[in-house]
Amino acid sequence: MQPKLFGLAENKGYTVRRRSFIGFNPLILLILNQSGHAMSAKKNIKQEEKILGYLKNPELRKRELGNQILTIKNIRINGIKFTDLSWNDLHFINCDFVGAYEIELEELKNTVFEDCNFSGVISWGIAQSIRYVRCRAGGRTIVIDEVGSNDVRFEDCSFLGPDADGNHWGGIGSRGDATFVRCRAKWFLLAGYKQISLDDCETADVKIWTDSKANSGEEYFSASVEIKESKLRGKFDMAACDLRSLTIKDTYLEFLDLSLADIKDDVLIERVRGGYLNASAHSMGKLSISQCQFLGRRRNFSFEVGIAGADEVLIDQCNFGTDPVLTVGLGAGGPLEPNEWSTTPKNKYALIRNSTLPVMDASWLESRHLRLENNTIGSVDISNSRIGKLEISGNTISREVNLQGTKVKESKIQPLAKAQLKLDGANIRLN
Numbered sequence: 001m002q003p004k005l006f007g008l009a010e011n012k013g014y015t016v017r018r019r020s021f022i023g024f025n026p027l028i029l030l031i032l033n034q035s036g037h038a039m040s041a042k043k044n045i046k047q048e049e050k051i052l053g054y055l056k057n058p059e060l061r062k063r064e065l066g067n068q069i070l071t072i073k074n075i076r077i078n079g080i081k082f083t084d085l086s087w088n089d090l091h092f093i094n095c096d097f098v099g100a101y102e103i104e105l106e107e108l109k110n111t112v113f114e115d116c117n118f119s120g121v122i123s124w125g126i127a128q129s130i131r132y133v134r135c136r137a138g139g140r141t142i143v144i145d146e147v148g149s150n151d152v153r154f155e156d157c158s159f160l161g162p163d164a165d166g167n168h169w170g171g172i173g174s175r176g177d178a179t180f181v182r183c184r185a186k187w188f189l190l191a192g193y194k195q196i197s198l199d200d201c202e203t204a205d206v207k208i209w210t211d212s213k214a215n216s217g218e219e220y221f222s223a224s225v226e227i228k229e230s231k232l233r234g235k236f237d238m239a240a241c242d243l244r245s246l247t248i249k250d251t252y253l254e255f256l257d258l259s260l261a262d263i264k265d266d267v268l269i270e271r272v273r274g275g276y277l278n279a280s281a282h283s284m285g286k287l288s289i290s291q292c293q294f295l296g297r298r299r300n301f302s303f304e305v306g307i308a309g310a311d312e313v314l315i316d317q318c319n320f321g322t323d324p325v326l327t328v329g330l331g332a333g334g335p336l337e338p339n340e341w342s343t344t345p346k347n348k349y350a351l352i353r354n355s356t357l358p359v360m361d362a363s364w365l366e367s368r369h370l371r372l373e374n375n376t377i378g379s380v381d382i383s384n385s386r387i388g389k390l391e392i393s394g395n396t397i398s399r400e401v402n403l404q405g406t407k408v409k410e411s412k413i414q415p416l417a418k419a420q421l422k423l424d425g426a427n428i429r430l431n
Helices: 049-056 058-065
Strands: 070-073 075-077 086-093 096-104 107-114 117-123 126-133 136-138 142-144 150-155 158-160 170-174 177-181 184-192 195-199 202-209 223-228 231-237 242-249 252-257 267-270 273-278 284-290 301-304 310-316 327-329 349-353 356-361 366-373 376-381 386-393 407-413
Touching: 049 058, 049 070, 058 086, 136 170, 150 170, 170 177, 177 184, 184 195
Parallel strands: 070 086, 075 096, 086 107, 096 117, 107 126, 117 136, 117 142, 126 150, 136 158, 142 170, 150 177, 158 184, 170 184, 177 195, 184 202, 195 223, 202 231, 223 242, 231 252, 242 267, 252 273, 267 284, 273 301, 284 310, 301 327, 310 349, 327 356, 349 366, 356 376, 366 386, 386 407
Antiparallel strands: none
16 A cells, blocks of 8 residues: 655745754644745756756766766656666755655665655665755655665754554655754654664654564664664654664653664663653663663653663663652563573673662562662562572662562672561572
């Protein structure tokens, strides 16, 4: 079924309103006409025979113009098929690309799209050194290239899907690496098979589009995702993605979902604040979270991570609030069957230090070494766990410490009031 197309208003001379984050509305952020008047209609590409000839016949263009940049302004590219062609050294200014499957190139190189609109389904083939400046895409529009692409960059662009139903969203990016700088997106997919970078961006209900084994087989790409100085409102969805690595710095988020993701290397989250983070990836390398604040709520959780799925975990100088019913989930989240326990836990080491946790739930946890150091905690639940070495030192714990049913090989537990401890069924000896 072909996607339903979404026509974008044709404006020029617009500005992108940066930093108007209060009452975020991508409809407002999209495109604003400085003069307040609609621009004059663009000419259809069919009316520009010379330009049409150059685009349909790259060899003709090369004979007549050589390798100089071809600038194309104020044109509506619609109603003509461009297939199996190689375009290069183009500069489109204030152009509209409209239509489903009309543009299916073999390759696109060294091209700039400035103040352009995209509405439909477009394939650039293998794209290299592509720059989008103040461009817009809407509805179910798909603008994508093919494997082998690289150096695709979006600056001050806006993307808006038709509604909150993810099955209706469009997508834009690259099957190589895609960089988004000062971009705005709502109800849209942002694509990058090898790398996705968001810098100073603002999103609302956005999903990351990456490669996977199901899509490409055993040789699929794993994307490295880097996000910095951005605002991620609504749900930022990376659930079940196959990633190489993830870095998030100096960013505000409302709901980041990494549940069931496979992350080959490390996850680094620094100076992030906001709502709820589900970092319960299926697997990952080292997870490092520092100087963060998560005070949101989802099913009474502000933060969840399956420590057992990470090689190592460091949570340092983080604030998860003081609400006595707000939980930080670190364990399996429920009972494990006998055959689900590992002979050697994947998690080699987990350190939580200098942090504030209202309720810490690490029940049904597997780890070779769990260490809690210098934290302020309401209550601690490490019941029914299998831990090689357990260390609890220098913490301020106001309520109970539940270690019932937990088996350890070695332990070092700070002095605690007798009424705080629950040790039934545990093999832990107090110091």
